[in-house]
Amino acid sequence: MQPITEELVKDTIAKRSDDSYKGTYGKVLVIGGDADMGGAAILTASAAVYSGAGLVTVATHKTNHAALHSRLPEAMAIDSADVEKVTEQVKKMDVIAIGPGLGLSEEAFILLTAVFSTVTEQQQTIIDGSAISLMAEYDLPYPKTQAVYTPHLGEWEKLSGLAVSQQEPNANTKIQQKIGGTIVLKSNRTEVYVEDAVWKNTVGNPAMATGGMGDTLAGMIAGFTAQFEDKERAVLSAVFLHSKIGDELAAKQYVVLPTQIIEHIPSTMKAYSLS
Ligand SMILES: NC(=O)C1=CN([C@@H]2O[C@H](COP(=O)(O)OP(=O)(O)OC[C@H]3O[C@@H](n4cnc5c(N)ncnc54)[C@H](O)[C@@H]3O)[C@@H](O)[C@H]2O)[C@@H](O)CC1
Ligand SMILES: Nc1ncnc2c1ncn2[C@@H]1O[C@H](COP(=O)(O)OP(=O)(O)O)[C@@H](O)[C@H]1O
Numbered sequence: 001m002q003p004i005t006e007e008l009v010k011d012t013i014a015k016r017s018d019d020s021y022k023g024t025y026g027k028v029l030v031i032g033g034d035a036d037m038g039g040a041a042i043l044t045a046s047a048a049v050y051s052g053a054g055l056v057t058v059a060t061h062k063t064n065h066a067a068l069h070s071r072l073p074e075a076m077a078i079d080s081a082d083v084e085k086v087t088e089q090v091k092k093m094d095v096i097a098i099g100p101g102l103g104l105s106e107e108a109f110i111l112l113t114a115v116f117s118t119v120t121e122q123q124q125t126i127i128d129g130s131a132i133s134l135m136a137e138y139d140l141p142y143p144k145t146q147a148v149y150t151p152h153l154g155e156w157e158k159l160s161g162l163a164v165s166q167q168e169p170n171a172n173t174k175i176q177q178k179i180g181g182t183i184v185l186k187s188n189r190t191e192v193y194v195e196d197a198v199w200k201n202t203v204g205n206p207a208m209a210t211g212g213m214g215d216t217l218a219g220m221i222a223g224f225t226a227q228f229e230d231k232e233r234a235v236l237s238a239v240f241l242h243s244k245i246g247d248e249l250a251a252k253q254y255v256v257l258p259t260q261i262i263e264h265i266p267s268t269m270k271a272y273s274l275s
């Protein structure tokens with residue numbers, strides 16, 4: 001297992017080219033937020049915008065649209081109940097992040113299956129939260145896409161069939177080889193399983209144990225993979241910086257909120273792009 005280093009992150013966050021524009025930095029679609037958990041989708045979308053994704057659209061329950069627009073005017077919104085419209089949007093995207101606050105309803109399941117049959121090998125699909133729980137519950141086939149799964153230990157138990165006590169690197173690697181893609185196994189020391197390696201996060205702290213912290217990481221991964229060429233390094237850098245910001249805030253705070261992590265993404269990325 002190799003540590004995710006600051007050097008790797010610095011090499012990943014490149015200086016932006018002068019003649020770039022929003023199209024250079026990728027189009028992201030966040031799909032999530034049912035009538036009760038709109039906040040999750042807002043956090044994911046905010047993290048993607050603050051990470052520098054060029055254009056961010058959110059497919060969420062209608063009831064969340066006003067809150068999304070008032071908190072994050074940079075994002076566009078579509079109604080997640082309109083499955084055809086969502087799949088039309090999916091076709092135009094570089095990155096899809098599905099699952100935060102999506103819930104486990106039949107509507108959510110129908111939307112997830114429609115999205116999974118639309119995404120392609122050219123797209124990055126971040127699969128988080130309820131999307132992982134739905135996959136496990138309905139034994140869904142793995143989507144044909146560049147998948148990044150972001151389970152916490154409880155969601156990994158559902159998806160992998162490994163009880164938390166059985167989740168050690170060899171067993172996890174075997175399941176990664178079966179599923180394919182990247183597995184970001186979140187815990188106090190998150191591990192990232194890719195085809196030929198296992199990476200370990202060396203930063204992060206318990207002040208970050210707050211609801212919405214994983215939704216925020218999913219948005220950072222979406223924003224980073226949308227704009228940085230090397231997708232593996234993009235995922236690793238998002239994992240590292242999410243926790244690094246958490247550590248910097250926790251030096252002076254007992255609890256760190258997801259919205260505070262989001263606020264600090266642009267300045268932290270700047271610092272890593274210069275050094
Ligand atoms: N503001 C919001 O709208 C929020 C919405 N959320 C959404 O709520 C949905 C359900 O996610 P949950 O994670 O709450 O619920 P889940 O029911 O999917 O997972 C929680 C279960 O996993 C177990 N578990 C084992 N190890 C764990 C670990 N290291 N961390 C967390 N749980 C562990 C817990 O004991 C519990 O039984 C997701 O779609 C998520 O995105 C949450 O992110 C919280 C905030
Ligand atoms: N004790 C801890 N130390 C370090 N990081 C933590 C700790 N507790 C939680 N985190 C981080 O917070 C995030 C929690 O993700 P998740 O459980 O999916 O949250 P949510 O679904 O509520 O957004 C993960 O990135 C995890 O690594």
Ligand SMILES: [Mg+2]
Pocket residue numbers: 128129152214215
């Ligand atoms: Mg989560």
